[in-house]
Amino acid sequence: MSTPSPTPDLHRRRLPNLFEVLSRRTLAPVDLFSFYIYMRDQQRSVDYLDFWLDVSQHMSLCRHYVRELRRSVLIDTPELDKSGSKRTSQLLDDSQLQDVSGPSTEKPLQDHQVTAYLRRADDPSNHSHTNSQSSAQSRGSSAHRGQRRQSMGRTSASTSPRHAGDSSSSPGNLSSSPNHTVARADIRASAEKILYSYLLSGAEREIIIPQGIYLAIQHAIEQDQRDDPEVFDAAKDYVFQAMERDAFPGFLRSKALGNIVPPSMMLRLIVGLLALFGALWTGFALIFLNYSRVTRCWLILPFTVGVYLLASHQYMLDPLAALAGFSEYTFMSWSRVREPFVKKLLRKRSIMVLGVVIIVDLILCLLFILVPGKRL
Numbered sequence: 001m002s003t004p005s006p007t008p009d010l011h012r013r014r015l016p017n018l019f020e021v022l023s024r025r026t027l028a029p030v031d032l033f034s035f036y037i038y039m040r041d042q043q044r045s046v047d048y049l050d051f052w053l054d055v056s057q058h059m060s061l062c063r064h065y066v067r068e069l070r071r072s073v074l075i076d077t078p079e080l081d082k083s084g085s086k087r088t089s090q091l092l093d094d095s096q097l098q099d100v101s102g103p104s105t106e107k108p109l110q111d112h113q114v115t116a117y118l119r120r121a122d123d124p125s126n127h128s129h130t131n132s133q134s135s136a137q138s139r140g141s142s143a144h145r146g147q148r149r150q151s152m153g154r155t156s157a158s159t160s161p162r163h164a165g166d167s168s169s170s171p172g173n174l175s176s177s178p179n180h181t182v183a184r185a186d187i188r189a190s191a192e193k194i195l196y197s198y199l200l201s202g203a204e205r206e207i208i209i210p211q212g213i214y215l216a217i218q219h220a221i222e223q224d225q226r227d228d229p230e231v232f233d234a235a236k237d238y239v240f241q242a243m244e245r246d247a248f249p250g251f252l253r254s255k256a257l258g259n260i261v262p263p264s265m266m267l268r269l270i271v272g273l274l275a276l277f278g279a280l281w282t283g284f285a286l287i288f289l290n291y292s293r294v295t296r297c298w299l300i301l302p303f304t305v306g307v308y309l310l311a312s313h314q315y316m317l318d319p320l321a322a323l324a325g326f327s328e329y330t331f332m333s334w335s336r337v338r339e340p341f342v343k344k345l346l347r348k349r350s351i352m353v354l355g356v357v358i359i360v361d362l363i364l365c366l367l368f369i370l371v372p373g374k375r376l
Contacts, residue, residue, distance in 0.1 A: 012341055015256050018244045022052065027338035029255040029327040037329055038254060042262060043247045047205045048239050055236045058190045059229040062118060065182040069134045115230040118187075153187045191227035199235065209238050256342045257349060259315030259327040272309030279303045283368035290375035299364050311353055317320045319350035319357070 009020070010026050016026045023034050028034060040046040062067045062285040142207065198207050199214040220226045254261075260268070279302035286296045313320050321327075337343045 010340055012339075014341065015252055016339075017246045018240070021248075022240075028335050029259070029337055030252070030339050030342055034255055034329050035248075035251055038251045039243075041330070042052060043250070047198065048243055048247075049206050050205065051194070051207055051234060052239050052243070053228070054190075054194050055196070058187070059195060061182060061187055062115075062229050063192055065184065065187055066118070070184060115175055115228040118228040128360045169175040174196065180370070185260060188227045191221055191231065194232065195221050209235055209240065213238060215336040229284070230306075254316065255327065257347060259322050259330055259337070259346060260312065260316055260318050261328050262332040263327055265316060269313040272313060274306075275302050275309065276306030279306055279364070279368075287368065287371060287373050288376045290373040292373075293369050296369045296373075297309050297365075299368050300361075303362050303364045303368075304357075307364070308357050311357045311360075315349070315353050317346070317349055319353045322350040 008025050010027075016030055020026055021030060021032055024032050025033075034044065036049060039049045141346050179315065197203055197205050199209070199217055200206070217231055217235060220231045237241060277301055283296070283299050286299070318328075321334070321335075325337050327346075328334050337346060
C-alpha cells in the first residue's frame with residue numbers, strides 16, 4: 001500500500017540527516033530500524049516516531065486511494081478520456097494528478113495535490129456539478145451511438161451495452177475498479193485512529209504537542225469531517241523538529257561515532273574496573289613479595305583487559321568489532337555496518353582508540369614490571 005523505498009545513497013560523504021533516515025535512504029547502523037530501536041530503548045520516546053510513521057502511512061493511503069480513483073475513472077469512461085471531456089479534465093487534470101502505479105518515469109503525486117483532490121471530492125456542490133456534466137455527456141454519447149447503430153441496420157436490442165452509469169465513476173464510488181483495495185472509509189478510519197491514539201488528552205500513546213495544534217486537528221476531523229493529509233501537517237512538522245533537535249544528535253553519536261549500546265557500556269565499565277583493580281593489586285603484591293620481572297610480565301593480561309574495556313566505555317566504541325565491521329543494535333546483538341561513510345568513520349576512530357589503549361597499557365605494564373622489587 002506504501003510506495004517503494006527510495007534507493008540508499010551509497011556515495012554520501014557525510015552523515016545522513018533525519019529526513020534521509022525516515023525516508024529509508026540510509027543503511028545500517030544509521031537506518032530507520034536502528035533509529036526506531038534507539039528511540040525505544042534509549043530515548044524512551046518511540047511514540048513520537050510511531051506518530052510520524054503513521055501520518056506518513058496515512059499519506060500513502062490517500063495517494064493509493066487517489067490513484068485507484070483515477071484508474072477507475074479511466075476504465076469506466078474510456079470514450080470520455082479519449083475525447084478530452086471537461087468532466088475528466090476537471091476531475092483529474094485540474095489537480096495535476098499523476099498516476100505513479102505505472103512506469104517509474106511518471107511524476108509522483110504531491111501532498112498538496114492529494115489534499116486538494118480529497119477536499120474537493122468531499123464538496124457536495126462539486127459532486128452534483130460533475131454528475132450533471134457526466135449525465136449530459138453520457139446522453140450525448142448514447143444518442144450518437146444510437147444513430148450509428150440505426151444507420152448500419154442494427155437494432156438496439158441486438159447490441160451489448162457498454163460501461164453505463166456515471167455513478168460508478170464518481171469520486172465517492174470505486175466499486176467498479178477491478179483492483180480497488182482502498183475505500184474512503186479506510187482513510188477516515190486512519191485519520192481518526194491517529195487522532196484518538198496519539199493526540200487526544202489521555203490517549204493510549206499520547207504525545208506532547210502544543211495545545212493549539214491538537215485542538216485544530218480535533219476540530220478538523222470531528223467537526224469539519226476532514227481526513228486529508230494536510231490536517232496533520234502542523235503536528236508532523238512539530239514532531240519532526242522535536243526528534244531532530246532532541247533525539248537525532250544522540251543517535252548519530254551512538255551509531256556513527258560508536259558501536260555499543262548503554263547496557264554493554266555499563267558491563268564493560270564494571271568488568272574493566274574489576275580487571276584494572278585486580279591488575280593493580282596483583283602488581284603491588286608481586287613487587288613487595290620480590291617476584292622476578294619475568295613473573296610480573298603476566299600483569300600485561302589484566303592491564304590490557306581493564307584498559308581496553310574502560311576505553312570502550314569512554315568512547316562508546318569496541319575498536320576490534322568496529323574494525324571487523326560490526327555494530328551493536330541491542331545488547332549482545334550485532335549487525336554489519338553497511339553505510340560507507342559511517343564504516344570509514346568508525347575505522348578511523350577505532351585506530352585512534354586502539355592507539356590510546358596501547359599507550360596506556362604500555363605505561364602501566366612497564367611501570368609495574370621494571371620497578372625494582374623489595375620484600376617487606
